Amino acid sequence: MxxxxxxxxxxxxxxxxxxxxxxxxxxxxxxxxxxxxxLVKNIGGEYINIEGLMGSGVDPHxxxxxxxDVTKLVNADIIFYNGLHLEGKLVEVFEKMGSQTKTPIALxxxxxxxxxxxSDYFAxxxxxxxxxxxxxxxxxxxxxxxxxxxxxxxxxxxxIENEKKYLAKLDTLQGKIKAIIETLPVEKRILVTAHxxxxxxxxxxxxxVVGLQGLSTATxxxxxxxxxxxxxxxxxxxxxxxxxxxVPKRTIEALEAAVKSKGHEVSIxxxxxxxxxxNAGTIEGTYIGMFEYNVNTIVNALK
Amino acid sequence: MDLQEYFSxxxxxxxxxxxxxxxxxxxxxxxxxxxFAVLRKQSLLGDAISHAALPGIAIAFLITxxxxxxxxxxxxxxxxxxxxFWIRGIITKTHLKSDTALGLILSLFFGFxxxxxxxxxxxxxxxxxxxxxxxFGQAATLVESDVWxxxxxxxxCLFVLLLFWKEFKILLFxxxxxxxxxxNTKFIDILITTFIVLAIVLGLQTVGVVLMSAMLLAPAxxxxxxxxxxxxxxxxxxxxxxxxxxxGTAISASQNNLSTGPVIVLxxxxxxxxxxxxxxxxxxxxxxxxxxxxxxxxxxxxxLAFMYNIAETHDNISHPHAIRILNNFQGFxxxxxxxxxxxxxxxxQGNMWSLTEEGFKTASNLYNQQSxxxx
Amino acid sequence: xxKKIAVQVDDLTVAYNYKPVLWDIDLEIPEGVLMAxxxxxxxxxxxxxxxxxxxxxxxxxxxxxYGKPYDEQRKLVAYVPQKGSVDWDFPTTALDVVMMGxxxxxxWIKRPRQKEKKAALEALEKVGMLSFKNRQISQLSGGQQxxxxxxxxxxxxxxxxxxxxxFQGVDATxxxxxxxxxKELRKAGKTxxxxxxxxxxxxxxxxxxxxxxxxxIATGPVKxxxxxxxxxxxxxxxxxxxxxx
Numbered sequence: 075m076x077x078x079x080x081x082x083x084x085x086x087x088x089x090x091x092x093x094x095x096x097x098x099x100x101x102x103x104x105x106x107x108x109x110x111x112x113l114v115k116n117i118g119g120e121y122i123n124i125e126g127l128m129g130s131g132v133d134p135h136x137x138x139x140x141x142x143d144v145t146k147l148v149n150a151d152i153i154f155y156n157g158l159h160l161e162g163k164l165v166e167v168f169e170k171m172g173s174q175t176k177t178p179i180a181l182x183x184x185x186x187x188x189x190x191x192x193s194d195y196f197a198x199x200x201x202x203x204x205x206x207x208x209x210x211x212x213x214x215x216x217x218x219x220x221x222x223x224x225x226x227x228x229x230x231x232x233x234i235e236n237e238k239k240y241l242a243k244l245d246t247l248q249g250k251i252k253a254i255i256e257t258l259p260v261e262k263r264i265l266v267t268a269h270x271x272x273x274x275x276x277x278x279x280x281x282x283v284v285g286l287q288g289l290s291t292a293t294x295x296x297x298x299x300x301x302x303x304x305x306x307x308x309x310x311x312x313x314x315x316x317x318x319x320x321v322p323k324r325t326i327e328a329l330e331a332a333v334k335s336k337g338h339e340v341s342i343x344x345x346x347x348x349x350x351x352x353n354a355g356t357i358e359g360t361y362i363g364m365f366e367y368n369v370n371t372i373v374n375a376l377k
Numbered sequence: 378m379d380l381q382e383y384f385s386x387x388x389x390x391x392x393x394x395x396x397x398x399x400x401x402x403x404x405x406x407x408x409x410x411x412x413f414a415v416l417r418k419q420s421l422l423g424d425a426i427s428h429a430a431l432p433g434i435a436i437a438f439l440i441t442x443x444x445x446x447x448x449x450x451x452x453x454x455x456x457x458x459x460x461x462f463w464i465r466g467i468i469t470k471t472h473l474k475s476d477t478a479l480g481l482i483l484s485l486f487f488g489f490x491x492x493x494x495x496x497x498x499x500x501x502x503x504x505x506x507x508x509x510x511x512x513f514g515q516a517a518t519l520v521e522s523d524v525w526x527x528x529x530x531x532x533x534c535l536f537v538l539l540l541f542w543k544e545f546k547i548l549l550f551x552x553x554x555x556x557x558x559x560x561n562t563k564f565i566d567i568l569i570t571t572f573i574v575l576a577i578v579l580g581l582q583t584v585g586v587v588l589m590s591a592m593l594l595a596p597a598x599x600x601x602x603x604x605x606x607x608x609x610x611x612x613x614x615x616x617x618x619x620x621x622x623x624x625g626t627a628i629s630a631s632q633n634n635l636s637t638g639p640v641i642v643l644x645x646x647x648x649x650x651x652x653x654x655x656x657x658x659x660x661x662x663x664x665x666x667x668x669x670x671x672x673x674x675x676x677x678x679x680x681l682a683f684m685y686n687i688a689e690t691h692d693n694i695s696h697p698h699a700i701r702i703l704n705n706f707q708g709f710x711x712x713x714x715x716x717x718x719x720x721x722x723x724x725x726q727g728n729m730w731s732l733t734e735e736g737f738k739t740a741s742n743l744y745n746q747q748s749x750x751x752x
Numbered sequence: 753x754x755k756k757i758a759v760q761v762d763d764l765t766v767a768y769n770y771k772p773v774l775w776d777i778d779l780e781i782p783e784g785v786l787m788a789x790x791x792x793x794x795x796x797x798x799x800x801x802x803x804x805x806x807x808x809x810x811x812x813x814x815x816x817x818y819g820k821p822y823d824e825q826r827k828l829v830a831y832v833p834q835k836g837s838v839d840w841d842f843p844t845t846a847l848d849v850v851m852m853g854x855x856x857x858x859x860w861i862k863r864p865r866q867k868e869k870k871a872a873l874e875a876l877e878k879v880g881m882l883s884f885k886n887r888q889i890s891q892l893s894g895g896q897q898x899x900x901x902x903x904x905x906x907x908x909x910x911x912x913x914x915x916x917x918x919f920q921g922v923d924a925t926x927x928x929x930x931x932x933x934x935k936e937l938r939k940a941g942k943t944x945x946x947x948x949x950x951x952x953x954x955x956x957x958x959x960x961x962x963x964x965x966x967x968x969i970a971t972g973p974v975k976x977x978x979x980x981x982x983x984x985x986x987x988x989x990x991x992x993x994x995x996x997x
Contacts, residue, residue, distance in 0.1 A: 129500075130501045132499065133498075136498070138498065140495055294510075294513065294514075294636045296630070296634060296637065297637060298630055298631070298633055300518075301390060304391075324520075328517065331391060332390075336391065
């Protein structure tokens with residue numbers, strides 16, 4: 075697969091086929107996850123052309139680049155992605171592009187590694203779901219702004235202005251979240267989801283977080299995983315467990331059946347947005363909307 | 378977890394019980410049906426059909442946007458059946474042989490399926506359908522309704538098998554002859570094939586497209602080694618398949634990070650290897666033992682025959698001779714001599730040997746026996 | 753001698769990929785003959801039998817058995833295919849194979865019972881294979897396999913027997929045993945049609961012969977038809993043969 079991508083990449087570069095580059099003088103930005111797309115839109119506004127590769131409900135762990143994607147990447151001026159192996163199947167693509175002086179920016183890798191949560195599974199050894207810590211997301215915003223300003227100094231002042239506004243919104247979000255979570259008793263703050271996407275959320279807001287599938291949806295849940303998690307749920311008297319928008323429901327449904335068979339009450343509390351935002355045009359289609367929706371869903375189900 | 382814990386758990390724990398049952402039933406039905414595929418020399422049929430099911434899953438999702446497994450499995454069924462008919466079409470209408478046709482359909486359909494999957498991944502909520510999981514299966518997420526479905530299909534299959542047993546048997550053995558008896562061979566053929574496709578589609582959720590062919594092949598191949606009766610073979614194949622499911626689930630459940638599907642396939646493979654080596658009539662081990670024994674017997678016989686030729690020339694057949702004479706005989710060893718003594722065919726005195734009455738009689742009968750054996 | 757016509761073939765043409773294998777065959781096989789079909793390799797001999805029996809589909813032509821279409825007369829016809837057309841490693845016994853001959857009269861779903869087993873055992877005895885009844889067929893020699901196939905056909909109690917190279921790869925004892933059974937069948941008024949590969953034995957074994965090489969070259973009683981002229985026409989070389997009465 076990777077060899078195919080590379081050959082495709084070379085051919086396209088050589089033959090310089092159909093150019094998706096918009097020649098309106100604006101920077102062409104390509105982003106991966108919908109969270110990052112939303113962020114860059116908020117900062118770049120009308121001053122940039124932006125193309126997000128992954129839409130709502132798309133799982134970044136499993137996403138494979140198509141030929142069209144590679145063309146877009148080649149024609150981009152700047153590429154923003156998460157990194158830390160979140161986009162597991164795009165790693166080689168980005169590495170090859172780096173060597174072609176395209177410099178894709180891995181936003182999560184700019185963070186101070188000593189503060190990140192470690193992992194046994196991932197190659198780079200860190201949990202990549204960093205956007206669930208709003209402070210980290212603010213750092214993303216900083217990085218995006220500085221890169222945009224560097225490449226497009228004329229509009230730097232606009233980018234900085236947009237960032238200021240956005241950071242303010244993020245602060246408001248932070249306050250709201252804290253308030254909502256306060257209404258949930260501490261012993262009920264247990265979050266069970268399909269995979270380990272919410273560790274940073276848990277760490278920041280005092281939730282114990284357990285995923286069925288581990289840090290990547292590419293892994294298969296084993297029999298033992300289901301059993302152990304079922305036992306955990308029963309032990310801690312967890313009321314509700316959660317499905318994710320970008321992961322098959324089956325796994326959580328199997329878990330629910332396992333718990334119920336032991337005579338314990340548990341229900342599916344709702345669908346959370348973990349690795350992708352909701353549909354474009356809806357409130358959940360923005361980072362801020364998504365975050366608030368998630369927290370409301372979680373707290374209401376667990377109360 | 379140890380054995381006792383396992384046994385108590387397998388009945389009480391919902392997850393373990395459901396998955397064990399599901400994989401056992403799946404193993405049984407693929408074992409049974411696999412026997413027919415293997416005997417028809419279409420062992421890779423399972424491989425071709427499971428790969429052919431992939432575009433069906435993708436298209437079912439594209440058309441209906443549905444995320445529930447039943448719709449997707451229906452798509453898999455349709456696509457698998459189409460693939461099967463195209464395989465038959467290729468074999469009958471062109472000069473291509475069975476394995477070429479299987480390989481063609483396998484790669485064509487699978488490639489198309491993968492293409493669709495990469496296209497689909499851009500669709501919102503596509504991943505909720507878990508289309509990728511059909512490649513390798515996710516046994517741990519079986520629920521009771523899945524198991525019921527498998528049980529019903531297996532029941533139907535068993536019923537049909539029993540009903541049309543002699544028709545299946547004769548068609549597998551001699552298709553041309555079957556036609557002359559007036560049986561509609563096309564109908565029987567389609568019946569078997571449809572059930573095979575059905576079983577494969579059911580197995581996709583558990584073992585996945587890539588590994589499904591092994592479940593169709595391995596239990597049947599293993600069973601063949603132990604019996605010369607079709608009925609026993611089918612029964613054994615079902616048994617091996619079921620146990621692969623049970624042991625596979627048990628092993629993967631006892632460890633962290635062991636996917637159930639691949640472990641089941643590995644257990645089935647162990648059955649195969651074991652059968653190929655240790656089966657009494659066809660196994661490699663016993664064949665080797667028999668070969669060595671035959672060779673040894675041959676040495677013994679030849680030496681005895683040589684001694685007979687010498688003894689014959691005397692009136693007293695037990696006339697002692699020097700052992701040294703035997704050195705002229707190329708096949709002679711001390712060990713053979715000792716064996717002959719053990720059997721009471723020869724007596725040794727110092728460095729002289731002599732044939733006993735029994736030895737003489739046995740030697741003279743040697744050639745007669747051999748000519749009887751050749752008939 | 754105005755016998756009944758057991759098998760009538762009209763205008764039979766068979767082709768593989770537009771290449772003719774049998775061309776415009778007209779054949780009348782009278783009842784009660786023991787007939788050999790001879791011809792060089794690729795002449796279409798097996799194809800002829802298979803087309804008559806409906807195993808292969810002809811492009812043109814019709815077959816009738818005692819004046820009626822073959823489909824209606826299946827019960828009267830028995831087939832002994834070439835040994836090599838079957839995988840003898842199949843897990844089954846000699847008795848089991850012979851019992852398959854009863855499946856036609858049983859029809860769908862019905863199982864063979866005592867009556868069928870008895871008939872099968874009798875047939876096995878007739879071909880001298882009774883002691884092998886429980887033997888796995890892969891353990892049988894070529895001659896024994898051929899006898900099993902014959903027994904399977906005998907069980908059908910047919911009026912017409914088609915056999916494809918039954919003497920190929922078979923030991924002398926078996927060959928004699930088989931031809932004796934065939935002669936008995938003829939005496940009993942049955943019609944036996946045999947694709948035969950050994951020209952030398954034609955006059956000795958058969959009373960009727962058909963020369964085939966994609967087209968029908970000649971057909972009729974051996975004493976009239978089995979001559980140098982027809983042999984040359986069929987095989988293309990100069991054959992010298994003496995016919996013994």
